[in-house]
Structure formats: structure tokens, C-alpha cells
Amino acid sequence: MAHDHDHHDHHHDHSELTETQLRVRALESVLTEKGYVDPAALDLLIETYEKKVGPRNGARVVAKAWADPAYRARLVKDATTAIGELGYAGRQGEHIVALENTPQRHNMVVCTLCSCYPWPVLGLPPVWYKSAPYRSRAVADPRGVLADFGFALPKDTEIRVWDSTAEIRYLVIPMRPAGTDGWSEERLASLVTRDSMIGTGLPKSPKDVAK
């Protein structure tokens, strides 16, 4: 157990620190002092995933697919390359496959074994995606999971669940909402939610975003 931390020069109240906080702090100090990590690199990693890489990236991809049939065709054929056209690539998105929702088929993505998720387009996964309730039930009772998210699909709609067991990352392309003819890609992107790109939600409707 880590307990002797009085000599640390951090400015938080130690009495509030949990065991985990203390251990993380201790290990970071050791790794830094030994030269294995550079704290400035750590700060940049955090800033990147907190501020820059997130579901707005994926929303741009989806909106472009909705607005531009040629892009959609490229995305469905080779999503990694098509997504790369917009500058999104790399860690936990080295091999991406785009899944098109249709009136007959709804796609939903899970990682039952850990937390695989397409970081370059969606950022880091939310807690529920990594949690036991989602990982256990998405493959066995996907309609029940969708009910937890507050929506239901017709019984004859196929629910296609993709368990991300390898290094392939999946991005759902939801159906374009009605009433959006002639919308710009930017405006369309405002309808694309994170959950709609995982398959546990639907995009917003024009009514949802109207003032």
C-alpha cells in the first residue's frame, strides 16, 4: 500500500486522496524521475483526447457521407482511407469499417472482451461502453439494451451486432434524418450524435435542433 506521501509537493489536500490517486501519483513520479515518461508528453496526450479528438470528428464523416454519395461509396468500400481524407487516423483506428444503417438493418457495436472503440472518430469511449452491463448484454439482448437507451426498432428490423474482437474498429453510419434536404455538411453534422455512431442511439431530427 502506498502511504508515505507527505514529501510530495502536489497542491491537493492529501486527506481527500484515495488509494488509487496515491498509487497513480507515486508511479508517475517514479516513471518521470527514471526518465521513462516526459510529463509534457503526458499533458499533451490528455489535452488531445480531452479537447481535440472526439465524436465531432465522426459526425463530420457521417455528414459528409450523407451529403456526398461519392464519399459515401468510398467510405463503405475503405473507411480507413476515406476517414483519412478528413485527417483522422491512427491509434485505435488503424483499420476502420463503416456500417450503413438501413430501414431493414440496424448496426450496433460492442467490445465484449475489453473496450475497443474507434478513437480517431469518436474519441475515448464513455463509461457505459466499457461497463459490464453493456458488454454482457449487447450481444445477447440488443433490443433490451436499446430500450435502456430509450428507443425501440420494429421487430422485423434486423439488429446486427459487431463485437470488436480484433483490431478492426467499427463506425455506424446512421440513416439521414428526414427533412434535411439541401442541408450543408456542417448543419447535418449537428444532428449526428455519438451514440448514433455506436448504434445505441439515433441522430437528432431537425425539430430537435430547431430553437
Added chain:
Amino acid sequence: MNGGQDLGGVQGFGPVEPEPNEPVFHADWEKRAFALTLAMAMPGEWNIDMSRFARENRPPVEYLSMSYYQIWFAALETMVKERDLVADDEIVVGHALNAPKPVKRVLTPDDVLKVLHRGGPTERDTNTQAAFKMGDKVRAKNINPPTHTRLPRYVRGRAGTIERVIGFHVFPDSNAQGAGENTQWLYTVRFDGPELWGEGTDPNVKVSVDAWESYLEPT
């Protein structure tokens, strides 16, 4: 391994509870644990499959009672100790007490974006032919290795259809043990709901996993 991580089909966890307006991190230590995990991949002392095994290789009751970043952090602690990068007493006092072990590389701020953008592709060139093609009927083997595997229990022994020939990819079961990439053809295999969960389950549910060739046999 048949551990706490292999959750597909396990019952009793209750509903999924999405958090409205969820922040990317819920505590400062989560940020640090996340960044340390990414940065410590750089020295090349382990690969991603070894990391995943270090996370899952614990008693299921422990795995299931930890938050995800606690699991990541516990695995990081295990790996830095196993590789003699950090000693127990150093973690106790929170300071370096021994000379560092030389490592291949350290992640610098200048390299962060480049390294993230490059990622770690797992597809390799090959001149071999895939054994299966789209539409082939296959069965997932019944295997129970105590080591890392990416074939979840709920598909073992079940019959499915090759939906996609993905490519030639690093085999995690081997890579996690430091036994080489043992690269193999990788497929998306689709299973019908009733094949996985029994008669009476929703026939309009189809579930796929991505499975390496050695996980599969023809039916």
C-alpha cells in the same frame, strides 16, 4: 483466458446507465493513468496484446469490482514491475531508488501527435491464400486457453458464416505471450441469434466477431 473480461452473455449486471453530458475523464488520476499507459507503450517493453492480458489476468471478482481506468492502471503497475522498470519499494515511496533500465525510446512532446497518427497497424503483407471465403459455413473451435485469446466464450462451438475476409493480421494469442506475431487471415464471422442463445431467441438478431483462421474449422 476465461476471465472476468469475457462478458458476452453474462447475466445479472442490470441495465446500461448512460451518463448525460459525460466528461471525457471523471478524475484527475484517470487522466494521468490514461496518459501513462499510452506513453509507456513507447519504450517497447510490451505490445498491446500483452497489455490486454495484463488487464484481464486477475480474479474475476477483482476485475468486475474495478473501474476501467483502475484496471488499466493496475496492468501498468504489473508490467513495469515485471519488466524491472520499477521496483515495489519505489512505488511505496513514490520516488526512484534505483538506476533506470535502459529503454529503446521515450515519448517526447514533439512526437505525440505523430505517434498517435501513425498508430499500430496490425495488417501484414502475405502471399498466402485465405482458407475461407465469403459465405463459407464455419464453426468456432471450442478452445479454453489460460492465456490471452480474442475468441469469446459465447461463440465457441457455434456455427456461423464468413461475412468478410478482412486481411492478414497479427495473432494476439501468440503476440501476447511474446511468441511472435504468428500472422493469420482474419475474418468477420456472423452468427444467428438462436445459434448463440438457443431456440426462441430473436431470429432478427445477428452477431459477429472478428476471428483469426486458427479459431475456425469448416462445418
